[in-house]
Amino acid sequence: MILIEDTVISDDVADKFFVCNLEKCKGACCVEGDLGAPLEASELPVLDEIFPKIKPYLTPEGIKAIEEKGCYEQDWEGDYVTPTIEGRECAYALYDERGVLKCGIEQAYNDGVVDFKKPISCHLYPIRITKYEHYHALNYDRWHICSPACDLGKNLGVPVYKFLKDPLIRAFGDDWYKQLEREIEEK
Structure with missing residues (x-):
């Protein structure tokens, strides 16, 4: 320790x-599990603010989930997480041409559209x-x-x-x- x-x-x-090996796992951490990605309280207003800018990067299913649930939701312990699409992949995830899940927020960040890379829990995974x-x-x-x-x-x-x-x-x-x-x- x-x-x-x-x-x-x-x-x-x-x-x-x-070392992440997306060619093998296909971004499974964005789809597996019981909930979306954990969020910090400081990230909640950021997601609200940037949603209009990252919306073009998201799938129609992701947009629908966010519009129905909000940019984040509370889990059963009262913590905040990203919404999911029908309990599966993160609403902010998208599939690239190779079928690999990527983060729509990070894609917008890489394009210089937003200055928020992605939730820190995702970045630290x-x-x-x-x-x-x-x-x-x-x-x-x-x-x-x-x-x-x-x-x-x-x-x-x-x-x-x-x-x-x-x-x-x-x-x-x-x-x-x-x-x-x-x-x-x-x-």
Whole structure:
């Protein structure tokens, strides 16, 4: 376990390997599971604001789900998540010409239409953050659909924390990430 400021980081973040392999998984993390992607409270008004700009990037089914449910919805625990299409894929997801699920928000971001890349929970995946009163726990979420990513990461020698450098910096800052690197290198 690694401790940095008010975060507790699982050793798996340093020790396990991961590089998304969309050719193999086809973006299954955007369709599998019980709910949409977890959202931060600060992301809710952003989704409301950018929806008109990202709407052209979304599927008709995604647009319908968002127009019916809203840009986000509450789960049974009172947390906010992205809406889904009939309990399946995220309403913000779209299929590319190869049948790979991608994020419509991220496509709009890449085109310079919006300045919000995508929800931080998506950007940080396979790290999941659990928030407690006095600290946040960062854990590596092992899931069978990501086996190809684990294999590719191992073959390339890329640990989870290096694969997720940009989203970790986005979430916690550059100084925090540099401290994480130091802590791992000193182990």
